[in-house]
Amino acid sequence: MNATSIRLIDPSDGPALSGLLARDAQAYARWLPARPADFYTPEGQASVVDSLLASHTRGLAWPGVMVSGETVIGQISISSILRGPFQKGYLGYWVSSLHQGRGHTSRAVGLALRIAEDELDLHRLEAHTRLDNVASQAVLRKHGFRSWGIAHDHFHADGAWHDKVFWERRLAGGSVS
Template identity: 55%
Template sequence: MSPTPPSAAATTSVRLIEVADAPALAAHLARDVEAFARWQPARPEGFHTAEHQAARIEQLLATHSSGGGWPGVIVADGALIGQVTVSTILRGPLQKGFLSYWVATVAQGHGHAGRAVALTLRVMKEELGLCRAEAHTQLENLASHAVLRRNGFTPWGVAHAHIHIDGAWRDELFWGRNLADGAPPQ
């Protein structure tokens, strides 16, 4: 059964992922495999199943328990529509984390990604105590560039042939945002 898409006027929230989210995540990922192929690395066989997602969620939660990340989901009007993750948290003098996200195709174009990023920046600052957020986007991913710019990120460099996606090595733009200066966007 396919998840019901949220309405265009849906509210957006983020929360810590749960193992019970596996079927909804798997349904979105299986349906959107072709749409995401250009933007995400190749996935192992079975990745788009609820069983694989449940095991993956358990690993993400173990990393969260050890302080290495914050795995979240994006929710609109009670429906799970995507995932947002803070990974590779570095402590000590850096106090930063790497932000990534995706929104199911049925919920794209309604501002959910931008609102989810803003909410996750608040988690990064207030809950995780981080000072800096970083993200990477492919040079051609203009939608993600807009989301990051609206949330106060600025580009700071290009890594050539940084990631292998859809059969080719892709350049990526590196983005950063200082969380210590002022509050994250509302």
């Protein structure tokens, strides 16, 4: 088994991401919002990557990819970073169905926690999961996240509104300057 790593997303990741997303579009329809057809193309992903890197440049996000060996297998990000008295961000991730069940997501979340604390100096990370996403909830629990509430009709996917469980994890970072 190849080791799992994460790194900042790169413009050259567009084709790999579009391939994974297109392949898993039906499988992930229940978890992700509806997207236009061009989202699943290399050009569409190039635009997404450019936008993510612009957010990173402004200090609003750390957009990354999950890598197994040399192969991009998914994405992991810390987004909506708030500074000042909050010092927090939101953790999000997905891994290709070809690579699920092998511990990649859990290892990637552990690595993202280090980045949030050491590089981004955050005090808190939050995440959201659908009520029925028990695999993701297990990953979050394993890494010390606690659920703190449910938002009803919070997210629209697969033609319907869905409730979301809110998760939090305090970090050692978070100096306020």
